[in-house]
Amino acid sequence: MINQSISRQKSIFILNFAPYFNSRTRPQQPHSVRQGEAFSTMTHNYDVLVIGGGHAGCEAATAAARMGARTCLVTMDMNKIAQMSCNPAIGGIAKGQIVREVDALGGQTAIVTDATAIQFRMLNRSKGPAVWSPRAQCDREKFIWQWRSALDATPLLDIWQDQATELIVEHGRASGVLTIWGAELRAACVVITAGTFLNGLMHIGSRRVEGGRIAEPAAHGLTESLTRHGLRSARMKTGTPVRIDRRSVHFDDMEQQQGEADFHRFSFMDTARPLPQLPCWTCYTNPEVHRTLRQALPYSPLYNGQIKSIGPRYCPSIETKLVTFPDKEQHPLFLEPEGTDTNEMYLNGFSSSLPMDAQINALRKIPALRDVKVYRPGYAIEYDFFDPTQLKHSLESKVIGHLFLAGQVNGTTGYEEAAGQGLVAGVNAALLAAGGEPFTMRRDESYIGVLIDDLVTKGVDEPYRMFTSRAEYRILLRQDDADARLTERAYALGLASRQRYDRWMQKKEAIEGIITFCKQTSVKPQEINPKLEAIGTAPLREGTKLFDLLARPQLSMSTLASIVPPLKERIGNIGDRTEEIVEAAEIRIKYKGYIERERMVAEKMHRLEDIKIKGRFNYAEMQQLSTEARQKLAAIDPETLAQASRIPGVSPSDINVMLVLMGR
Numbered sequence: 332m333i334n335q336s337i338s339r340q341k342s343i344f345i346l347n348f349a350p351y352f353n354s355r356t357r358p359q360q361p362h363s364v365r366q367g368e369a370f371s372t373m374t375h376n377y378d379v380l381v382i383g384g385g386h387a388g389c390e391a392a393t394a395a396a397r398m399g400a401r402t403c404l405v406t407m408d409m410n411k412i413a414q415m416s417c418n419p420a421i422g423g424i425a426k427g428q429i430v431r432e433v434d435a436l437g438g439q440t441a442i443v444t445d446a447t448a449i450q451f452r453m454l455n456r457s458k459g460p461a462v463w464s465p466r467a468q469c470d471r472e473k474f475i476w477q478w479r480s481a482l483d484a485t486p487l488l489d490i491w492q493d494q495a496t497e498l499i500v501e502h503g504r505a506s507g508v509l510t511i512w513g514a515e516l517r518a519a520c521v522v523i524t525a526g527t528f529l530n531g532l533m534h535i536g537s538r539r540v541e542g543g544r545i546a547e548p549a550a551h552g553l554t555e556s557l558t559r560h561g562l563r564s565a566r567m568k569t570g571t572p573v574r575i576d577r578r579s580v581h582f583d584d585m586e587q588q589q590g591e592a593d594f595h596r597f598s599f600m601d602t603a604r605p606l607p608q609l610p611c612w613t614c615y616t617n618p619e620v621h622r623t624l625r626q627a628l629p630y631s632p633l634y635n636g637q638i639k640s641i642g643p644r645y646c647p648s649i650e651t652k653l654v655t656f657p658d659k660e661q662h663p664l665f666l667e668p669e670g671t672d673t674n675e676m677y678l679n680g681f682s683s684s685l686p687m688d689a690q691i692n693a694l695r696k697i698p699a700l701r702d703v704k705v706y707r708p709g710y711a712i713e714y715d716f717f718d719p720t721q722l723k724h725s726l727e728s729k730v731i732g733h734l735f736l737a738g739q740v741n742g743t744t745g746y747e748e749a750a751g752q753g754l755v756a757g758v759n760a761a762l763l764a765a766g767g768e769p770f771t772m773r774r775d776e777s778y779i780g781v782l783i784d785d786l787v788t789k790g791v792d793e794p795y796r797m798f799t800s801r802a803e804y805r806i807l808l809r810q811d812d813a814d815a816r817l818t819e820r821a822y823a824l825g826l827a828s829r830q831r832y833d834r835w836m837q838k839k840e841a842i843e844g845i846i847t848f849c850k851q852t853s854v855k856p857q858e859i860n861p862k863l864e865a866i867g868t869a870p871l872r873e874g875t876k877l878f879d880l881l882a883r884p885q886l887s888m889s890t891l892a893s894i895v896p897p898l899k900e901r902i903g904n905i906g907d908r909t910e911e912i913v914e915a916a917e918i919r920i921k922y923k924g925y926i927e928r929e930r931m932v933a934e935k936m937h938r939l940e941d942i943k944i945k946g947r948f949n950y951a952e953m954q955q956l957s958t959e960a961r962q963k964l965a966a967i968d969p970e971t972l973a974q975a976s977r978i979p980g981v982s983p984s985d986i987n988v989m990l991v992l993m994g995r
Contacts, residue, residue: 375403375491375514375515375516375517376401376517376518377400377401377402377403377489377516377517377518377519378395378400378401378402378518378519378520378760378761378764378765379391379392379395379396379400379401379402379403379518379519379520379521379522379757379760379761379764380402380403380405380507380508380516380517380518380520380521380522381395381402381403381404381405381522381524381757382405382495382508382521382522382523382524382525382553383405383406383523383524383525383526383528383738384404384405384406384407384408384409384411384412384413384490385413385414385416385524385526385738385746385749386413386440386738386746386747386749386750386753387524387526387737387738387739387749387750387752387753387756388404388406388522388524388737388738388753389404389412389413389439389478389481389482389750389753390433390438390439390440390749390750390751390753390754390757391522391524391735391737391753391754391756391757391760392404392482392485392488392757393438393439393481393482393485393488393757394436394437394438394753394754394757394758394761394826395522395757395758395760395761396485396486396487396488397437397485397825397826398757398758398761398762398765398824398825398826399487399761399765399825400487400760400761400764400765401487402487402488402489402757402761403488403489403490403491403516403518404482404488404489404490404491405491405492405493405494405495405508405510405516406490406491406492407492407493407494407528407543407547407548407550408492408547409479409490409492410475411475411547412475412478412479412482413443413474413475413478413479414471414475414544415469415471415474415746416526416527416544416571417569417571418667418677418679419468419469419470419471419474419667419669419670419677420466420467420468420469420667421440421444421466421467421469421597421746421747422444422464422465422466422467422597422747423454423464423466423747424454424455424462424464424798424799425464425778425797425798425799425801425802426464426466426745426747426748426797427454427464427465427466427597427747427810428464428778428799428808428809428810428813429747429748429750429751429778429779429782429797430444430465430597430747430750431465431597431599431810431813432751432777432778432779432813432816432817433747433750433751433754433779434597434598434599434600434813434814435599435813435814435816435817435818435821435827435835436754436817436818436820436821436826436827437821437826437827437828437831438750438754439478439481440597440746440747440750441596441597441598441599441602442481442597442598442600442602443474443477443478443481444467444469444474444597444598445467445596445597445598445602445603445604446473446477446602446603446604446605446606447469447470447473447474447477447606448467448468448469448597448604448606448608449467449468449469449470449606449607449608449609449668449670449671450467450468450589450590450608450609450610450611450667450668451465451466451467451468451590451591451592451595451596451604451608452465452466452467452590452591453465453466453591453595454466459922460809460811460918460922461799461805461806461808461809461922462799462805463809463810463811464799464810465595465596465597465810467597468590468609468611468667468668470606470669470670470671470672471669471670471673472670472672472673473606473670473671491510491514491516493510493511493512493514494510494511494512494550495508495509495510495516495550495553496508496509496510496511496550496551496552496553496556497509497552497553497556498521498523498553498556498557498560498731498734499515499517500560500731503731503732504731504732504733504734505520505521505728505731505732505733505734506518506519506521506733507521508521518764519733519763519764520733520734520735520760520761520763520764521733521734521735521760522735522736522737522753522756522757522760523553523557523734523735523736523737523740524736524737524738524740524749524753524756525543525550525553525738525739525740526543526714526738526739526740526749527543527544527569527712527714527739528543528544528547528549528550528714529543529549529550529553529554529714529715529716529740530549530550530551530554530714530715531543531544531549531550531712531713531714532549532712532713532714533545533710533711533712534632534637534638534684534710534711534712534713535684535685535686535687535708535709535710535711536630536631536632536684536685536686536687536689537630537632537637537686539632539637542712543712543714544712545707545710554715557717557731560730560731561730561731562717562718562721562728562730562731563717563718563721564715564716564717564718565640565641565715565716565717565718566639566640566641566713566714566715566716567640567641567642567713567714567716567739567742567793567794568638568640568641568642568643568711568712568713568714568794569642569643569646569711569712569714569744569794570642570648570682570683570684570709570710570711570712571682571709571710571712572677572678572679572680572681572682572683572709573678573681573683573690573691573694573705573707573708573709574669574675574676574677574678574705574706574707575666575675575676575677575678575694575700575703575704575705575706576674576675576676576703576704576705576706577668577674577675577676578674578704579700579702579703579704580612580666580676580699580700580703581698581699581700581701581702582612582699583699584614584698584699585612585613585614585666585699586612586613586614587610587611587612588610588611588612588613588665589610590608590609590610590611592608593910594908594910594911599813599814599818599831599834599835599838600830600831600834601834606671607671609668609671611665611666611667611668612665612666612667612699613663613664613665613666614663614664614666614697614698614699614700615661615662615663615664615697616649616661616662616664616693616697617660617661617696617697618660618661619696620693620694620696620697621653621660623689623692623693623696624649624650624653624685624689624693625653626689627650627685627686627689627693628650628653628654628685630685630686630689631650631684631685632684632711633648633650633651633684633711634650634654638684638711638713640713641792641793641794642711642793642794643744643793643794643796644793645796645798646682646744646796647682648682648683648684648709648711649662649680649681649682649683650683650684650685662680663680664678664679664680664681664697665678665679665680666678666679666699667679675706678694681694681709682709683708683709684709684710684711685709687708690705690708690709691703691705691708714739715740716739716740716741716742716791717736717740717741717742718742718790719736719741719742719786719787719790719791720786720787720788720789720790720966720967722736722741722786722787723769723787723970724769724771724783724784724787724970725755725756725759725763725769725770725771726741726752726755726756726759726783727759727760727763727769729968733760733763735756735759735760736756737749737752737753737755737756737757738752738753739794741786741791741795742786742790742791742794742795743782743786743791743794743795743796744794744795744796745796745797747797748782748795748796748797751778751779751782751783752779752782752783754779755770755771755772755779755783758770758824758826770824771783772817773933773937773940774802774803774804774933774936775804775807775808775929775930775933775936776808776816776817777808777813777816777817778797778802778808781797781801781802781808782795782797782801784974784977785801787967788967788969788974788977788978789977789978789979804929804932804933806922806925806926806929807926807929807930807933809918811914811915811918812915812918814835814838815835815839815915818831818832818835819832819835837907838908838911838912838915841905841908841912842912842915842916842919844901845901845902845905845912845913845916846878846916846919846920848877848898848901849876849877849878849881849898849916849920850876850877850878851876852876852877852895852897852898853874853875853876853877854871854874854875854877854880854895855871855874856870856871856872856873856874859871859894859895862894863894866885866886866890866894867885868883868885868886877891877895877898878920881917881920881921882920882921887917888902888913888914888916888917889913936973937973939971939972939973939976939986940971940972940973940974941971942971942972942973942990942993943970943971944969944970944971944972944975944989944993945968945969945970945971947993948964948989948992950964950965951965953988953992955988955992956985956988956989957980957982957985959980959981960978960980960981960982960985962980963978963979963980963981964978964981972986972989972990972993975989
């Protein structure tokens with residue numbers, strides 16, 4: 332449940348820059364004293380500093396603290412921790428898998444999501460389990476305070492409300508930050524998770540206002556500080572839709588979309604969904620809407636040259652949809668609730684930076700929204716990001732030691748992608764501060780591993796969004812088996828709790844017990860054929876193991892249990908989490924051949940992953956390679972031959988040349 336002990340008082344802006352720092356914090360001589368200041372700056376020491384209180388920052392801070400690092404989270408507004416700037420939803424295609432992985436590693440996003448979910452659905456259920464993806468609509472306000480409760484309950488973690496303006500770099504390493512209020516925060520490692528706030532600029536029509544989010548200031552100085560030390564930066568653009576007053580909506584003209592209430596959750600822990608489950612609603616644009624929007628295109632900052640930065644291809648604005656698909660007469664819109672205690676609703680599919688009157692006039696051409704009232708129009712935002720090919724797989728900078736970057740500052744989009752990066756950056760910052768080896772994940776080990784490898788190997792030319800198609804081993808990276816892939820590693824690191832580890836080991840034992848039972852138990856034709864024919868599947872000619880019967884597409888574990896009493900009895904003895912365990916066992920049985928084949932392919936690639944090449948070649952002098960390959964390899968300086976093979980522009984023949992040279 333939401334921690335009711337946290338004050339629910341909300342102020343538009345608060346000045347509280349003296350939070351509690353515990354006795355382990357030691358004052359130190361200030362890095363600098365600015366001219367005109369009567370006193371030196373305050374200095375505090377930590378192991379890990381996390382700059383930014385969004386989804387990446389919260390996961391980074393809690394992960395570092397759980398690893399035993401003295402951690403400080405620096406955020407501009409403690410009342411907007413983990414604010415859902417765009418859609419108040421977590422998960423979706425491939426994104427849901429990332430959240431399940433974060434949870435299996437001991438992160439908090441899934442637990443917070445379950446506690447604040449107001450609608451849950453498992454997407455892609457009509458397809459194979461490799462692409463099943465959980466998604467939850469959340470209560471925006473309660474999500475913030477649930478995350479705040481998690482932060483407040485984390486030992487070794489402090490929060491400092493302030494704005495970092497300058498990175499302190501000494502001997503080529505990040506060692507702290509200076510803030511606008513004169514604080515000097517020192518740490519062994521610094522994690523930057525500033526989201527869209529770095530030199531943020533918002534657009535509605537011809538109007539431009541500085542800010543990192545509506546009604547919140549932009550952050551200046553930090554980009555300039557980082558680029559002075561050699562990091563390459565550029566600009567990206569994203570956007571958000573109009574927010575609508577539900578009292579002005581004609582729901583009779585919309586189609587209702589209910590959620591699901593089965594056993595599925597985001598967290599592998601014993602979580603619940605305590606909030607009322609609310610419906611979403613669907614409707615469509617029409618030619619009249621499109622005509623109104625097209626008339627306003629000359630005033631769109633996307634098309635009149637006002638916005639020059641890179642925008643997302645896979646989550647386009649409504650005006651981009653009209654330009655890209657000029658012959659399409661309608662586009663789907665999804666009206667989604669923002670919470671249980673508000674009339675505010677989010678219109679998914681209508682991101683826009685057109686003038687506000689154009690947005691509202693177009694909406695009123697939709698029957699369900701003919702009397703619409705809005706709280707605020709959609710807007711676009713431009714912000715700074717840093718070239719992610721300048722990062723190692725640990726998300727530490729190659730340019731500035733002990734500096735980590737995570738989230739939208741790496742050119743990604745989405746809360747889930749940010750959370751996954753934040754957790755990895757926080758863990759590695761804590762490990763580096765303690766002198767440990769970095770923690771990384773392979774592409775066949777997690778979607779987070781795919782995400783980070785894509786970023787540091789290929790870079791970005793648009794805001795990066797995860798899709799199942801980006802993962803070549805997606806049969807191995809299902810949402811149901813994230814705990815099987817990651818929890819034991821996380822526990823060995825000290826990241827996952829003993830409770831989480833024990834819970835996984837109990838589940839593992841139960842799954843293997845069911846699979847073993849199905850391999851050992853046979854049924855005879857005379858016992859089961861009438862029941863098989865009744866459900867439309869071929870009769871048996873001889874005794875068959877339950878394991879082989881389950882390979883039939885017409886048979887599920889529950890169906891087979893209903894006609895084979897010993898299996899029903901075995902399942903009934905599982906006890907806790909029966910449905911979750913049965914589903915996991917059934918997937919492993921039905922897809923055994925596919926899983927084993929993909930594992931063999933992945934193990935072949937591991938051989939290239941084991942061949943370290945960093946520092947072994949002077950690529951500029953390797954005339955045997957193509958010009959493009961030499962340039963790309965020199966710029967990225969890959970760690971392994973496998974990473975080199977994934978760089979765009981590096982061909983299989985280039986890899987063969989490198990193998991031959993290494994043989995010499």
